[in-house]
Amino acid sequence: MKNSIYITRKIPEEVVKRIAQTCEVRMWEEEETPVPREVLQREIAEVDGLYCMLTESIDAELLNHAKKLRVISNMAVGYNNIDVDTATQRGMVVANTPGVLTETTADLTFALLLATARRLVEGERFVRQGQWHTWAPMLLTGQEVHGSTLGIIGLGRIGQAVAKRAKGFDMDVLYYNRSRKREVENELGIQYVDLDALLQQSDFVCVLTPYTPETKNLIDRRELSLMKKSAVLINTARGGIVNEEALVAALKDGTIWAAGLDVFVEEPVSPQHPLLSLPNVVALPHIGSASIKTRIAMAQLAADNLLKALTGEKPDHLVNP
Numbered sequence: 001m002k003n004s005i006y007i008t009r010k011i012p013e014e015v016v017k018r019i020a021q022t023c024e025v026r027m028w029e030e031e032e033t034p035v036p037r038e039v040l041q042r043e044i045a046e047v048d049g050l051y052c053m054l055t056e057s058i059d060a061e062l063l064n065h066a067k068k069l070r071v072i073s074n075m076a077v078g079y080n081n082i083d084v085d086t087a088t089q090r091g092m093v094v095a096n097t098p099g100v101l102t103e104t105t106a107d108l109t110f111a112l113l114l115a116t117a118r119r120l121v122e123g124e125r126f127v128r129q130g131q132w133h134t135w136a137p138m139l140l141t142g143q144e145v146h147g148s149t150l151g152i153i154g155l156g157r158i159g160q161a162v163a164k165r166a167k168g169f170d171m172d173v174l175y176y177n178r179s180r181k182r183e184v185e186n187e188l189g190i191q192y193v194d195l196d197a198l199l200q201q202s203d204f205v206c207v208l209t210p211y212t213p214e215t216k217n218l219i220d221r222r223e224l225s226l227m228k229k230s231a232v233l234i235n236t237a238r239g240g241i242v243n244e245e246a247l248v249a250a251l252k253d254g255t256i257w258a259a260g261l262d263v264f265v266e267e268p269v270s271p272q273h274p275l276l277s278l279p280n281v282v283a284l285p286h287i288g289s290a291s292i293k294t295r296i297a298m299a300q301l302a303a304d305n306l307l308k309a310l311t312g313e314k315p316d317h318l319v320n321p
């Protein structure tokens with residue numbers, strides 16, 4: 001009998017066709033609306049494999065509905081949306097999609113850094129709104145990027161790819177990571193410091209660590225207060241790593257200069273969120289990995305993981321401990 005699969009969002013047709021060669025596939029056909037929880041509860045009850053997005057909370061309550069689920073394949077590198085412990089206890093394989101999105105996410109991180117430092121979004125609005133009357137010496141002046149100091153929190157694949165880009169801008173790169181990576185340090189010419197030193201010395205702080213109970217609110221009021229007044233905070237990892245309330249206060253009272261955010265605690269972030277009322281925030285809708293090529297590669301990799309695990313093979317990107 002064929003394995004049955006539920007896909008929680010419309011994904012590229014070629015990927016669906018591939019999965020359908022060997023499996024019975026059902027899919028939530030919407031592209032921009034997540035599957036409602038009650039639909040997911042119903043569907044998960046009947047399937048051997050779940051192909052899901054970071055927008056679905058695959059928690060213990062949902063997994064209670066799964067009668068024969070064996071594989072959960074997340075189309076994302078981050079898997080904080082999945083209760084991996086519960087899935088593991090129940091013998092379910094959990095897989096993710098690292099690697100294929102590294103460079104693309106590093107590109108976006110750097111784009112956001114540049115956009116925030118050099119006030120690109122404000123400048124664009126300024127031109128379109130007819131406010132550009134003359135060249136002026138200090139008009140829309142921002143922070144210098146080249147030659148400045150970048151602090152990377154989390155030196156995983158994406159952190160390293162961002163460090164390489166920074167070197168092209170003659171930046172000094174500091175990093176903080178759970179474990180020190182001496183070989184990478186030497187290879188990239190970057191320096192390990194503790195978190196407080198990184199915050200104190202950096203002109204740009206990029207948050208690139210996974211979101212776990214340990215990194216929740218890692219950047220809070222105290223950490224923000226250590227940063228330079230001219231510093232820019234960039235977060236392309238997960239919103240919950242930064243305490244948003246503390247960030248709003250720090251951006252309002254000049255504790256730090258600006259923030260570039262691709263991720264938020266609640267996504268989609270409400271247009272009424274206080275962060276979005278601030279001129280020194282550049283906000284994006286979680287598009288770190290959003291190039292056509294990369295999103296297709298992620299979709300294919302999630303399918304590879306799913307199909308391999310369903311045949312009893314170890315998927316290339318296993319998340320379970």
Ligand code: DGY
Pocket residue numbers: 054075076077078079101237288289
């Ligand atoms: C991920 O994969 O975890 C990103 O946040 C989305 O690409």
